[in-house]
Amino acid sequence: MQAQHSPSNNETNPSLLTDIAVQAHEILREEYDEYATMLEYRNAWELLVAVSLSAQTTDAQVNKVTSVLFARWPGPGDLADAPIGNIEEVVHSTGFYRNKAKNIKAAGAVIRDTFNNTVPDSIEELVKVPGIGRKSAGVILHHVFGKPAIIVDTHFGRVCSRIGILSCDPAEKKPDPIRTEKEIAEILPPERWSSFSMVANLHGRRYCTSRKPDCFNCPLREICSYRYLYVEPVQPGAASTQSAEAASTPSSVPEDGT
Ligand code: SF4
Secondary structure, three states: OOOOOOOOHHHOOHHHHHHHHHHHHHHHHHHOOOOOOOOOOOOHHHHHHHHHHOOOOOHHHHHHHHHHHHHHOOOHHHHHHOOHHHHHHHHHHHOOHHHHHHHHHHHHHHHHHOOOOOOOOOHHHHOOOOOOOHHHHHHHHHHOOOOOOOOOOHHHHHHHHHHOOOOOOOOOOOOOHHHHHHHHHHHOOHHHHHHHHHHHHHHHHHOOOOOOOOOOOOOOHHHOHHHHHHHOOOOOOOOOOOOHHHHHOOOOOOOOOO
16 A cells, blocks of 8 residues: 655654555665675675775776786785875776775774774674775775675665654755664664665655755656655645646755755
8 A cells, every 4th residue: 555645744644654665665666676786896805995985986996907917915914014195006997095005004904903804794893994984884894794784874864864764854965864764774684784775875866856856757756855845745635736847946945055
């Protein structure tokens, strides 16, 4: 049964939020490949380095760099012992190269010395590796170890906020990531965490963009609080009479410049 939309989803009971989140997950699963990642890797260590390099650049650019990087320094110990200047040279094109080089070199040392050359498979241990935050740890847990993880980034948070499954106003574009993770964990079972994270992230990039969400064509439009509150305001239960053009062009949306 389809969950009934209410503009005040975030003030209602947890079971309604679960219904909406599950429904959104099922719809988005039809739309996106939850295992899609353009980062190329052959093992956990290579994905760890790739995600560490992926901030503020494209996956394609990371792949170009990692193919050279792993040819020269295949394992954690190799990278840990490599001269920092040489690493900086290789990762230069990914941007923020000084920080990234420092992080992956330090990560190599930690994986070698603390984790016996094995990438750990828990979020608590992964976040001890330099350059790895909860989001990157979640990506590694999901893609390499097949473990449940809620992977919170700006796209995921925005989609969750807008469809009304968080306690904040659906117009909040940047909900607090820790609170987002906690609230999603409370309404979705662990077996849905990683998959929902991946497809909601892709949805935030394709339809539910920060500046101009494509609500008219969005597959979540029937269950989305933001659409009902800010794009195509209607009384609950009443049919909308707004034009398609109006529906796809928010006019009363708070703009925070992002
Ligand atoms: S209807 Fe609009 S705001 Fe809601 S999820 Fe879709 S694109 Fe985002």
